[in-house]
Amino acid sequence: MKLKKYILFAVLTICFTACRKLDLPPPNVVQDPDVFTTEPGIRAYMARVYSGLPVEDFRYSPRGMNDFWLVNPMPANTGEALSRDLNGATSENFEYFQMAYPQIRDINYFIQTLPQYANNYTEDQVKNWLGEAHFLRAFTYYALVKRYGGVPLVDRVLNYPDETIEDLQLPRESEEAIWDFIATDLDFAIENMGEENQVGRANKWVAAALKSRAMLHAGSIAKYNQVSLFDGQKRVCGVPAAKANTYFKAAYDAAKMLDGKYSLYKESWSATDKEAQYQNFVDLFFDEDSPENIFVRQYHYPESAHGYDAYNVPRQLMGANGYSAEVNPTLNFVELFDGFPKNANGTIKTLDNNGDYVLYDNTMEIFADAEPRLRASVVLPGDIMKGQSIEIRRGIYTGAVAGGISKLVPESSTSPYPTTNIVSASNLAENLANPYTLPNGDKMTPAGLSGYFTADGTGAVSGFSVRKYIDPDRATADVLENRSDQTWIEIRYAEVLLNLAEAAYELDAAGQNDNNYLQDAFTAINQIRERAGATLLATAADLNNVDIVRNERRKELAFENKIWWDLKRWRILDKEQNGTVYRVLMPFYAAQAGKYFLDARLDQRNSRYTFDVRWYYQQIPNSVISRDPKIIQNPGY
Amino acid sequence: MKKLIYAGLALALFAVTSCSKDYDNYPEPEETLTGSVVDSETGEGIQTEAGGNGTRIRLDELSYSDNPTPYYFYSMQDGTFNNNKIFKGHYRVSVEGPFVPLLQTDASGNVTVDNRKELDINGTTNVQFEVEPFLNVEWVGEPVYNAADSTVTVQARFTRGTSNPNFQQNITDVYLYVNFLPYVGNNYRVDRLSTQVSYSGDTAPVGETITLTSSNKLDQHRDYYLRVGARISYGQNWYNYTTVKKLTIP
Numbered sequence: 001m002k003l004k005k006y007i008l009f010a011v012l013t014i015c016f017t018a019c020r021k022l023d024l025p026p027p028n029v030v031q032d033p034d035v036f037t038t039e040p041g042i043r044a045y046m047a048r049v050y051s052g053l054p055v056e057d058f059r060y061s062p063r064g065m066n067d068f069w070l071v072n073p074m075p076a077n078t079g080e081a082l083s084r085d086l087n088g089a090t091s092e093n094f095e096y097f098q099m100a101y102p103q104i105r106d107i108n109y110f111i112q113t114l115p116q117y118a119n120n121y122t123e124d125q126v127k128n129w130l131g132e133a134h135f136l137r138a139f140t141y142y143a144l145v146k147r148y149g150g151v152p153l154v155d156r157v158l159n160y161p162d163e164t165i166e167d168l169q170l171p172r173e174s175e176e177a178i179w180d181f182i183a184t185d186l187d188f189a190i191e192n193m194g195e196e197n198q199v200g201r202a203n204k205w206v207a208a209a210l211k212s213r214a215m216l217h218a219g220s221i222a223k224y225n226q227v228s229l230f231d232g233q234k235r236v237c238g239v240p241a242a243k244a245n246t247y248f249k250a251a252y253d254a255a256k257m258l259d260g261k262y263s264l265y266k267e268s269w270s271a272t273d274k275e276a277q278y279q280n281f282v283d284l285f286f287d288e289d290s291p292e293n294i295f296v297r298q299y300h301y302p303e304s305a306h307g308y309d310a311y312n313v314p315r316q317l318m319g320a321n322g323y324s325a326e327v328n329p330t331l332n333f334v335e336l337f338d339g340f341p342k343n344a345n346g347t348i349k350t351l352d353n354n355g356d357y358v359l360y361d362n363t364m365e366i367f368a369d370a371e372p373r374l375r376a377s378v379v380l381p382g383d384i385m386k387g388q389s390i391e392i393r394r395g396i397y398t399g400a401v402a403g404g405i406s407k408l409v410p411e412s413s414t415s416p417y418p419t420t421n422i423v424s425a426s427n428l429a430e431n432l433a434n435p436y437t438l439p440n441g442d443k444m445t446p447a448g449l450s451g452y453f454t455a456d457g458t459g460a461v462s463g464f465s466v467r468k469y470i471d472p473d474r475a476t477a478d479v480l481e482n483r484s485d486q487t488w489i490e491i492r493y494a495e496v497l498l499n500l501a502e503a504a505y506e507l508d509a510a511g512q513n514d515n516n517y518l519q520d521a522f523t524a525i526n527q528i529r530e531r532a533g534a535t536l537l538a539t540a541a542d543l544n545n546v547d548i549v550r551n552e553r554r555k556e557l558a559f560e561n562k563i564w565w566d567l568k569r570w571r572i573l574d575k576e577q578n579g580t581v582y583r584v585l586m587p588f589y590a591a592q593a594g595k596y597f598l599d600a601r602l603d604q605r606n607s608r609y610t611f612d613v614r615w616y617y618q619q620i621p622n623s624v625i626s627r628d629p630k631i632i633q634n635p636g637y
Numbered sequence: 638m639k640k641l642i643y644a645g646l647a648l649a650l651f652a653v654t655s656c657s658k659d660y661d662n663y664p665e666p667e668e669t670l671t672g673s674v675v676d677s678e679t680g681e682g683i684q685t686e687a688g689g690n691g692t693r694i695r696l697d698e699l700s701y702s703d704n705p706t707p708y709y710f711y712s713m714q715d716g717t718f719n720n721n722k723i724f725k726g727h728y729r730v731s732v733e734g735p736f737v738p739l740l741q742t743d744a745s746g747n748v749t750v751d752n753r754k755e756l757d758i759n760g761t762t763n764v765q766f767e768v769e770p771f772l773n774v775e776w777v778g779e780p781v782y783n784a785a786d787s788t789v790t791v792q793a794r795f796t797r798g799t800s801n802p803n804f805q806q807n808i809t810d811v812y813l814y815v816n817f818l819p820y821v822g823n824n825y826r827v828d829r830l831s832t833q834v835s836y837s838g839d840t841a842p843v844g845e846t847i848t849l850t851s852s853n854k855l856d857q858h859r860d861y862y863l864r865v866g867a868r869i870s871y872g873q874n875w876y877n878y879t880t881v882k883k884l885t886i887p
Contacts, residue, residue, distance in 0.1 A: 230746035613874045
């Protein structure tokens with residue numbers, strides 16, 4: 001009997017202790033309670049989601065997202081710029097679709113799990129984080145819908161193997177449903193989030209700003225899109241035109257919420273000083289305390305860096321990695337601005353009334369009164385950067401100048417320059433090795449130190465170089481790949497004003513009159529123009545064309561990876577890029593006259609841009625369709 | 638050593654037997670689908686471009702699955718097509734291009750028109766689609782070579798090809814395409830010679846004779862192929878074309 005008791009005791013002991021041990025969670029795997037019970041845990045979770053957020057920043061190009069090698073810059077795809085490495089229209093060459101859903105799962109998991117641990121925090125904290133997660137989800141769905149139209153709508157954690165593969169193969173939702181889902185998520189975020197958060201994270205105003213962007217996009221699709229694709233009863237491509245005003249109104253209301261919360265950056269601005277206006281616009285991209293910054297992504301060397309400076313500095317400021325001048329603004333872009341002589345058709349006037357070139361003492365003379373925002377966005381030939389005059393010269397004209405120099409090649413020609421009377425250089429080494437002796441005995445290199453070089457394209461192929469976002473204080477020794485760490489401003493107040501102006505203009509054009517929309521659009525445009533140092537609109541009635549609003553956007557937000565999406569949502573890119581060759585401005589030095597002249601012409605590299613209308617809705621990756629046959633492909637692929 | 642030989646033999650045996658003489662257990666795709674896309678009014682082929690944004694044939698092999706991955710190929714530029722590497726089976730065949738689509742839906746996605754065809758492809762199967770082009774583009778007279786400035790001038794006319802108001806969007810542009818090869822269209826053209834005229838709103842001169850001149854000098858002593866295309870703002874903005882005309886420059 002006693003023995004039996006002992007045996008029983010022993011058995012029970014073994015059983016219970018053993019069982020308890022087996023119940024222990026594996027100590028080398030981070031568990032939900034480790035993450036969700038502490039603020040640092042939540043912060044770490046958020047950091048991961050933010051790092052995967054589809055922000056189209058310094059590491060975005062048609063090659064990829066969060067990709068370091070930025071040699072196919074997006075501005076060279078929109079007519080903003082030319083680049084030696086991107087010579088024609090392209091769509092994105094990577095598949096965002098697959099990158100989005102793991103991100104959405106992480107966010108859904110957060111939304112589902114946090115409430116179980118809510119008793120560790122104050123009610124406000126929980127609301128704030130849930131709001132933030134909804135903001136992040138909306139941001140991700142916006143990146144999907146603007147590329148693909150309607151996509152599968154996943155608003156919960158999908159459980160495999162509890163649910164079968166067949167049940168989890170979701171079809172595409174209608175495009176309208178996705179836009180509405182984004183609006184709902186952002187409304188939740190606006191309602192639940194606080195007004196403050198860490199830099200680089202969202203607050204309620206960020207959610208409102210994103211809402212103005214997304215709803216403006218949705219309204220534009222409703223108004224301008226012609227493509228229609230149905231999956232059963234669901235319109236997966238296209239939004240009913242009747243929804244346009246609803247979305248424009250939502251964009252307008254969301255933008256209005258930011259009134260007084262943010263303001264345009266004017267720290268060193270002066271109403272009377274163009275130089276100050278120029279400097280102010282340069283500084284706007286570098287002041288961490290700018291009241292204009294709404295949502296930013298920070299970089300910090302060496303943990304997280306990019307190579308924007310290395311890829312885009314003018315040739316003469318090139319760093320040791322050997323990259324430079326990938327973004328060369330087109331003359332078409334420069335001609336959007338005012339402040340230099342123009343022909344009746346809006347093109348730059350560099351010829352006199354006899355059709356001969358106007359001669360200038362230097363290449364900056366014609367731009368002396370140019371709009372400050374232009375100088376701050378673009379390095380004009382001969383302008384100063386990092387203390388150096390950026391020398392951009394196509395070549396030296398050695399022919400006679402008496403009686404005027406007539407146009408070297410016709411305006412509409414892409415043919416090369418004649419070789420007689422013109423000295424040029426194929427690359428920098430050759431340029432430095434073969435200086436030309438001027439009539440007065442001085443030596444001058446045929447091309448400028450920053451181009452144009454006929455062979456290797458490392459210089460300013462358009463006659464201009466980009467200035468926006470180039471760090472003005474970075475030493476040339478530090479102009480390296482993965483060495484730059486300036487902050488990317490994903491949403492700034494100027495964009496919100498432009499969203500407001502565009503939505504208001506569209507509402508006014510559609511005959512909506514519950515607000516004085518045209519007046520609001522007028523005020524917003526003039527705020528932007530005043531800060532830019534541009535000519536103001538005199539009256540609201542002058543705002544009589546949607547292109548006034550759109551061009552303001554193109555000028556203000558150039559080189560910020562936004563314009564491609566704008567041109568797409570306006571559905572005008574196929575008309576703008578239809579065998580299109582962009583214009584360039586080539587400065588020459590006339591040796592006999594000792595003066596410069598400027599030749600406006602078509603890109604002599606003959607880079608032709610044709611936007612394929614199918615790209616308004618990008619191709620859904622075939623691998624996605626083979627995994628989920630319920631997903632139907634977009635038209636034309 | 639012996640072990641090694643045995644292992645080697647075993648491996649060789651495995652390698653030989655595992656290699657099947659047949660590539661797979663399906664018969665080869667050796668059926669032929671031919672056909673054409675013609676104007677339902679005139680019976681003539683719908684002129685299109687080769688590849689790119691030309692007429693595309695879509696096959697759904699329904700005998701394989703209710704929801705198969707579609708198989709696409711392009712028609713030739715005169716609207717005919719011919720594919721002799723198709724698996725035997727039951728298919729739904731449709732075409733898409735510069736004509737009123739075979740499958741139409743109303744604003745809520747209900748199918749209103751479905752002119753797609755279901756057929757068995759077996760041996761040589763012929764199928765013809767009678768469609769309404771968006772535009773009829775036709776030559777007016779013959780191209781004229783201007784010896785004085787080495788350019789070519791053509792006259793053409795475009796009219797609506799369908800009375801369906803859903804497919805009467807504005808005509809955005811008309812294009813004179815010039816190429817060195819008989820393949821000529823929006824995707825095969827010599828840019829410096831071809832000429833585009835754009836129209837804003839509904840200003841396009843429907844039914845009127847328009848005159849287009851090549852935008853640069855043509856070279857002497859060679860053949861050029863000319864074509865005029867026009868398009869409406871619908872779908873993939875396909876162009877409708879005239880036939881191809883050859884111009885020999887003396």
